[in-house]
Amino acid sequence: MRVILLLVVIVALINAALAGYSCPKPCYGNMCCSIAPGNEYYLTDFCGSQSACGPIPSCSDSSYFTADAQRFGCGKHLNICTASKRCIKATIIDSGPAMWVEQNAGRAIIDASPSACKYLFNANSCGWSDHFAITATIASLTDSRPVGPFNVTDEEYAQLFVDHELALLQCEEEKSCNGADL
Structure with a gap:
């Protein structure tokens, strides 16, 4: 009986591990409009193609941009931070x-500029299988930081999440997030 119970537990753990990420709110056929629980994502990088919001991104070392307009809206800013409180505004x-990228990674993803990858993780590229863990929060309209790198204290880091919730409420009210402006 113990062996059967142990096997059931092992099978359940294996199934949970293989289940990966499942998007609660698919949109546009193949993307996810859901904001990740705890604002926790993996970072990947991209550059050099036409974008949904208009501009073709510059791949320079000083360009800080992201995808994920279907979650947060075009033209907004994200504060992206590592566990060590190394952050960028993009x-x-x-x-x-x-969605298949997020499913393969096992977590929601923020796709960002190569310079974001380089600054945050000192890596020349960030792929979904690297599992570079970050948090991403919408910057408040009163956030006066310029686009680019910054560091935060524990208190400032906590405030980023408060500001995110307020900014999220505002963009939902204005219908300017979750892909409304695409």
Whole structure:
């Protein structure tokens, strides 16, 4: 009996591990409009193609941009931070990634500029299988930080999440997030 119970537990754990990420709110056929629980994502990078919000991104070392317009809205800013409180402020210029990328990674993804990847993780590229963990929050309209790198204290980091909730309420009220402006 113990062996059967142990096997059931092992099978359940394996199934949970293989289940991966499942988007609660699919949109546009192949993307996810849901904001990740706890604002926790993996970071990937992209550059050099036409974007959903208009501009073709520059791949320079000083460009800080992201995709995920279907979650947060075009032209908004995200504060993206590592566990060590190393952060960047980036402009949302594109939509994506596709849900299959997030499913393969096992977590929602923020697709960002190569310079974001380099600054946050000192890596030349960030792929979904690298599992570079970040938090991403919508910057408040009163956030006066310029686009680019910044560091925060524990108190400032906590405030980013408060500001995110307020900004999210505002954009939902204005219907300017979750892909409303694509």
